[in-house]
Amino acid sequence: xxxxxxxxxxxxxxxxxxxxxxxxxxxxxxxxxxxxxxxxxxxxxxxxxxxxxxxxxxxxxxxxxxxxxxxxxxxxxxxxxxxxxxxxxxxxxxxxxxxxxxxxxxxxxxxxxxxxxxxxxxxxxxxxxxxxxxxxxxxxxxxxxxxxxxxxxxxxxxxxxxxxxxxxxxxxxxxxxxxxxxxxxxxxxxxxxxxxxxxxxxxxxxxxxxxxxxxxxxxxxxxxxxxxxxxxxxxxxxxxxxxxxxxxxxxxxxxxxxxxxxxxxxxxxxxxxxxxxxxxxxxxxxxxxxxxxxxxxx
Amino acid sequence: xxxxxxxxxxxxxxxxxxxxxxxxxxxxxxxxxxxxxxxxxxxxxxxxxxxxxxxxxxxxxxxxxxxxxxxxxxxxxxxxxxxxxxxxxxxxxxxxxxxxxxxxxxxxxxxxxxxxxxxxxxxxxxxxxxxxxxxxxxxxxxxxxxxxxxxxxxxxxxxxxxxxxxxxxxxxxxxxxxxxxxxxxxxxxxxxxxxxxxxxxxxxxxxxxxxxxxxxxxxxxxxxxxxxxxxxxxxxxxxxxxxxxxxxxxxxxxxxxxxxxxxxxxxxxxxxxxxxxxxxxxxxxxxxxxxxxxxxxxxxxxxxxxxxxxxxxxxxxxxxxxxxxxxxxxxxxxxxxxxxxxxxxxxxx
Numbered sequence: 001x002x003x004x005x006x007x008x009x010x011x012x013x014x015x016x017x018x019x020x021x022x023x024x025x026x027x028x029x030x031x032x033x034x035x036x037x038x039x040x041x042x043x044x045x046x047x048x049x050x051x052x053x054x055x056x057x058x059x060x061x062x063x064x065x066x067x068x069x070x071x072x073x074x075x076x077x078x079x080x081x082x083x084x085x086x087x088x089x090x091x092x093x094x095x096x097x098x099x100x101x102x103x104x105x106x107x108x109x110x111x112x113x114x115x116x117x118x119x120x121x122x123x124x125x126x127x128x129x130x131x132x133x134x135x136x137x138x139x140x141x142x143x144x145x146x147x148x149x150x151x152x153x154x155x156x157x158x159x160x161x162x163x164x165x166x167x168x169x170x171x172x173x174x175x176x177x178x179x180x181x182x183x184x185x186x187x188x189x190x191x192x193x194x195x196x197x198x199x200x201x202x203x204x205x206x207x208x209x210x211x212x213x214x215x216x217x218x219x220x221x222x223x224x225x226x227x228x229x230x231x232x233x234x235x236x237x238x239x240x241x242x243x244x245x246x247x248x249x250x251x252x253x254x255x256x257x258x259x260x261x262x263x264x265x266x267x268x269x270x271x272x273x274x275x276x277x278x279x280x281x282x283x284x285x286x287x288x289x290x291x292x293x294x295x296x297x298x
Numbered sequence: 299x300x301x302x303x304x305x306x307x308x309x310x311x312x313x314x315x316x317x318x319x320x321x322x323x324x325x326x327x328x329x330x331x332x333x334x335x336x337x338x339x340x341x342x343x344x345x346x347x348x349x350x351x352x353x354x355x356x357x358x359x360x361x362x363x364x365x366x367x368x369x370x371x372x373x374x375x376x377x378x379x380x381x382x383x384x385x386x387x388x389x390x391x392x393x394x395x396x397x398x399x400x401x402x403x404x405x406x407x408x409x410x411x412x413x414x415x416x417x418x419x420x421x422x423x424x425x426x427x428x429x430x431x432x433x434x435x436x437x438x439x440x441x442x443x444x445x446x447x448x449x450x451x452x453x454x455x456x457x458x459x460x461x462x463x464x465x466x467x468x469x470x471x472x473x474x475x476x477x478x479x480x481x482x483x484x485x486x487x488x489x490x491x492x493x494x495x496x497x498x499x500x501x502x503x504x505x506x507x508x509x510x511x512x513x514x515x516x517x518x519x520x521x522x523x524x525x526x527x528x529x530x531x532x533x534x535x536x537x538x539x540x541x542x543x544x545x546x547x548x549x550x551x552x553x554x555x556x557x558x559x560x561x562x563x564x565x566x567x568x569x570x571x572x573x574x575x576x577x578x579x580x581x582x583x584x585x586x587x588x589x590x591x592x593x594x595x596x597x598x599x600x601x602x603x604x605x606x607x608x609x610x611x612x613x614x615x616x617x618x619x620x621x622x623x624x625x626x627x628x629x630x631x632x633x634x635x636x637x638x639x640x641x642x643x644x645x646x647x
Contacts, residue, residue, distance in 0.1 A: 096539060101463075128541030138532040142554035155542030155550055200536070207541055 047072040047241045048093065048130070048211050053107035054268070055088050055097055062088045064268035066107075068260055070211070075233060075242045077252035077277065080262035080292070085269025086245040087135075089262070090213050093243065094130035095123050111211070128156055131209035135216040137196035139188030139203070146184035148199055152207035166206060174202035175232045194225020201232060212236065214244040218251065230255050249293055253281050261289045324362065328354035352383050396627075403624025406617040415598075417587035422612035430622060432588040433603035436503060439592040440582070440599055441568055443507035444514050449564055451511075452518025456563075459519075460526040461534075461548050471523075478516035485512040486577030494581065501583030503592030506599070509577035518567040525559030526552065558641045565637035569630050575601035600626050 048070040055063045063085035070076050078086045091097040092105055095116060108115045116126045139148045149167045153160050160166055167184070171177040176198040180191070188199055197217055204212060214233070218226040226248075233242060233255045246252050252259050259280040261273045273280060273289045284290040291297050313321075332350030336342060341350070356379035364372030406425045415432035455474065459467050489509040493499060529552050537547035553560065578584070583596035584606065600622050607619035 094539065096535065099535065099538065124541045124543055126541075127539055132535075132539040134532060134536065134539075136532055138530070138536045140533060140536070140551055140555070142551075142557065151537075151550070152540035152542075155537055155540050155546050157546070203536075203540070 047074070047112075048243075049110040049113075050089075050093065051108040051110065053089065053092055053109065054105060055085070055092050056102075056104040057100060058102040061268040063092075063262075064270050066262075066269075066271050068271065068274060070241050070243055070258075072210075072241050073237065073239070074258060075237045075244065075256045076258045076260065077256035078243065078245045078260050078262060079247070079249060079252050080269070080272075081264075081297075082247075083269075084262040084264045086262050087215050089269070090132075090215055090243060090245050093211075094127050094132055094213055096127075096132060124156065128152075128158075128207050129209055130211040130213060131204035131207065133197070133200055133204055133212065133214045133217050136220055137193055137200055139191070139196050139199050141187065141189050143188055144185050145180050145188050145191065145199060148188040149202045149206055151203055156207055158207065170202040170205040171199075173205055173232070173236060174198045175228055175235070176202055192225070194221045194228060197221060197225065197229060198232060201229070201236075205236075209240065211241040211243065214242065216245050216247060219247060226251070249281075249295075253277060261286070261292060263288060263292075320362070321359070324358050325355055328358060352379075355379065356383075399620065399624050399627050402617070402620040403627075404621070406614075406621035407624075411621070415586060415588045416603075421607050421610040421615035421618055423614060425614055425617055428618075430600065430603055430625065432585060432598040433600045433622065434625075435588060435590065436582065436585070436597045436599040436602075437572070439503045439597065440507050440510055440578070441572065443504060443592060444510040444571055445564070445568065447507065447511040448514040448518050448567060452515045452563070452567065453522050453560065455515070455519040456522035456526055457548060459523050461544065461552065474516045474519050477512070478520060480512070481576075482513055482574050483576035485509045486580040488512065489577070490580035500594075501581060501596045502594055503582055503589070503597035506578045506582035506597065507592070509581045510571040510574060513574060513577070514567040514571050517570045518563050521563035521566050522556075522560055525556045525563060528559065529555045562637045562641040565633050565640070569633045569637075572630050572633070573601055573626055575605050578602055579605075600629075 050066055050068045050070075053063065053066045054061070066085075066089055068076070078089065080086055088097065093109055097103050097105060105117070109117060111126070111129060115121075116123075116130075139145075140151055143151060146167055149170050150160075150163055152158070153163070153166070168177060168181075171180060176195060179195060180199075183190075188196065191199060197220075201212075201217075218229055221229070230251065233244065236242060237255075237257075244252075244255065256277045258274065259277045260271055261280060261284075262269050263272045264270070273284060273286045275285070280289060281293055284293060329351055331354050332347055335350050336347050356376055359379060360372045360375040363375040408426055410427075411429040412434065413431055414427070414429035416428045416430075417432070419428040421428075455470070458464060459471055486509045489505055489512070493508070494501065494505055499505075533551050533555060534547055537551040538544070542550070578599055578601060582599060582602065584602040585596040585598040586606075587598075589595050589597045604619045604622040604626070607615045607622060610616075
């Protein structure tokens, strides 16, 4: 195991300069993406897999025939203009889509090869394994910072032997521990927006999900907080699968191993291109992807 | 580096002393002018005085700001004057009620007022005997039983409408709204005809509480629904995304987030029923002696006490009625103040 990792590492170090020569204006992007790629080539098991997923709101066909593979331990970014179905697709991945009145879907979402939409599936267990961080920070207002982190334990009625250790570990992983360790008893709403979002990440981590879905987690935050959350994402990606929706293409380039470009040409949103991030940003195969990532439209 | 001179904070946007003097002058002038009009024309009395004062004051203030800042400012002053008139017209009757009840309601209150009942003395006896012990106990029983019945039913109804959104939600919402418009005497008659008349059961405090519950449930349900609607949908999604069931999300996230508002809903419900008299006449039967058992026998209550004292006719009985009104008013006032306090406390953004 360690041998293969070393080999992968050496392969990466040789690959990096090659990537650099290929790029012109997006040189820094490619370097960052290559660093991210080092993670992606760690040995992986079967992670999350979407197969021919469609989604509807009433009669409105929102996304059509989306198939994507999210190997364990990778970060996948979903990019595309507003209304292309990024968030809808994300919400089908942990069965949050069904809470919208009139929602319908087709296709399969496989977690370790098992369809999460199969009859008899315990949906609450699915959402424990596939956590979610929302666009707007939403700490529970009636709980303190500490209680917010452990809220999932209480909500899902899990047993934990040492709650304080878990709280510290989750806040540490979310990059928030040093800022809040002396004020764990203050309400969650007393934190700044960026801190609240990291608190929400810590809250998601406490139930030990295998996959974390992030729906534009930085769109309401300032650049400093965004940077901190991106560092958190890179840290988390060592142990879990992350799927992030973002409007910020630099962010996609910085944090993700793979990128999917989604687009709706008037009809339902579809996947135009899915490839390793550096390829999407340096030599996209589809003209529409190229136009989008270079800022010519969207 | 230049030395920093001490700067004291000022508020340049505030009216100056001169503005205040001019405004006071206008108000005094308007009052004098309207007084002269009343004295020298056919108009007489306090109401025309107030009306003329309002007309003069608003007109002259409008002209003043019109001269200073133009036509739009004059319109602004007229609308501001109209708003002040509105608040004055609203506060006047409230202040008058408070003053009347307080000044007349204290005459009958003496040291034994809360510890004796009216079983030994008629309402026309002197004011140093008898009291409202029986009525206080009755009202407390009525409210406690009505609370036990209405709060769970009202809040569960609200949860059905906001969380489950199950079949018939629109119809239920409509019916709850229609129910809150039911005249209170109809609630009393309903309990009387359905549960008392012809069944062999007599009057009791419990029957009264049932009638009051019919009035209280819609109030609690509607207020609770409004409060639950204010809980952001994000929070529900966050709870569900953490692997919670809907019930756990409601119990641990939604209800705590709406807690202070739900307390307000309950208190508004109590304030709604505390002063009801009509439904109690058919259901509790009313009593002058202390009855500790709400399930058996006639029971007194403060509204019944007031009603009985008022129809007695003697001056002593009238004083007792005012005292009852005073106690009831204080209780309702305290409840509303408590509701305001609890709904303000611990607001976390």
